Amino acid sequence: xxxxxxxxxxxxxxxxxxxxxxxxxxxxxxxxxxxxxxxxxxxxxxxxxxxxxxxxxxxxxxxxxxxxxxxxxxxxxxxxxxxxxxxxxxxxxxxxxxxxxxxxxxxxxxxxxxxxxxxxxxxxxxxxxxxxxxxxxxxxxxxxxxxxxxxxxxxxxxxxxxxxxxxxxxxxxxxxxxxxxxxxxxxxxxxxxxxxxxxxxxxxxxxxxxxxxxxxxxxxxxxxxxxxxxxxxxxxxxxxxxxxxxx
Numbered sequence: 001x002x003x004x005x006x007x008x009x010x011x012x013x014x015x016x017x018x019x020x021x022x023x024x025x026x027x028x029x030x031x032x033x034x035x036x037x038x039x040x041x042x043x044x045x046x047x048x049x050x051x052x053x054x055x056x057x058x059x060x061x062x063x064x065x066x067x068x069x070x071x072x073x074x075x076x077x078x079x080x081x082x083x084x085x086x087x088x089x090x091x092x093x094x095x096x097x098x099x100x101x102x103x104x105x106x107x108x109x110x111x112x113x114x115x116x117x118x119x120x121x122x123x124x125x126x127x128x129x130x131x132x133x134x135x136x137x138x139x140x141x142x143x144x145x146x147x148x149x150x151x152x153x154x155x156x157x158x159x160x161x162x163x164x165x166x167x168x169x170x171x172x173x174x175x176x177x178x179x180x181x182x183x184x185x186x187x188x189x190x191x192x193x194x195x196x197x198x199x200x201x202x203x204x205x206x207x208x209x210x211x212x213x214x215x216x217x218x219x220x221x222x223x224x225x226x227x228x229x230x231x232x233x234x235x236x237x238x239x240x241x242x243x244x245x246x247x
Contacts, residue, residue, distance in 0.1 A: 078109060085114060094120050105129045117155070137175075182246070187227070196220045202246055206232065217241040 081100035088095030097116055102125055104111060110130040117137045124144040131149055137157045144164040153173045160180045168188040178198040187207035191214045198219040207227035218240035222233060237243070 074107065078104060078107065085116065088119070089115050090117060092118050092120060097121065098124055101126060101129075201225055211235075 081104050084096045084100040088097055097119055098121055101111065101114070101116070101121075105126050105128075110132075111126070111134060112130055112132045113134060114131065115135040116139055117135045119139045121139055121144065122142045124141055124146070126149055127145055127147045129146070129149045131151050131154055133153045134151065135155045136151075136159045137155045138159060140160045141164060142160055142162045144161065146161075146164060146166050146169055148168045149166070150170045151174050152170055154171070154175070156171075156174055156176045156179050158178045158180075159176075161184050162180050163183045164181075165185045166181075166189060167185050169186075170190045171192075171194045172190055173193045174195070176194055176196050176199050179196075180200045181204050182200050183203045185205045186201075186209055187205050188209065189206075190210040192210060193213055193215050195215045197216045200221045202221055203224045203226065205226045206229065209229060209232070211229060211232050216239075217236045220236065220241040221244050222228075222236050222241050223243040223245055225233065
């Protein structure tokens with residue numbers, strides 16, 4: 001803020017000239033003297049001080065309005081993200097859905113029932129996402145980070161999760177038929193009532209996986225699984241799983 005303080009009255013021209021030793025400097029001194037008087041008059045003009053206060057007040061009002069409307073801006077951003085997701089529904093490619101999904105999840109918006117079937121979503125980051133009853137069927141999610149995501153009752157049929165981090169994710173009641181989970185981290189995952197028929201679990205990390213109520217493992221490839229819980233491999237092979245080396 002500019003502080004308006006009254007200035008001292010400048011010297012008269014005659015008194016100022018009497019101090020000048022070199023006459024060639026008179027035009028320069030005169031120029032400076034004129035502006036000194038101008039500054040003197042303006043420093044005593046209260047109108048300028050009022051304008052300064054009004055300017056500061058307008059900034060304060062703008063800041064208040066900015067924060068008071070932040071909720072509406074967030075809602076508008078969420079609406080646009082959902083519009084991107086819904087407009088591209090059923091189509092291949094990304095169509096901006098990766099950014100839209102990540103933005104919504106970052107704002108802790110539940111993604112319940114989201115349909116991104118057949119979408120190209122490589123490298124998607126949706127940790128701790130609420131994906132209850134979502135549809136990721138035939139989606140390409142290679143190299144994604146989905147740690148602690150909730151896929152309860154989700155449709156993940158033929159989805160590609162190769163080399164993804166699914167640690168502590170929940171797949172309770174999920175349809176994971178023919179899904180590609182090659183090389184993924186499935187440690188601490190819950191597969192209660194999940195259908196893993198035909199899924200590829202080759203080289204997956206199964207440390208502490210909750211498997212005892214898996215719905216089906218018919219045709220599931222468990223070749224080279226790592227850190228499998230005691231009894232899992234034997235149970236899986238007994239119930240139709242296979243151990244087929246990759247081509």
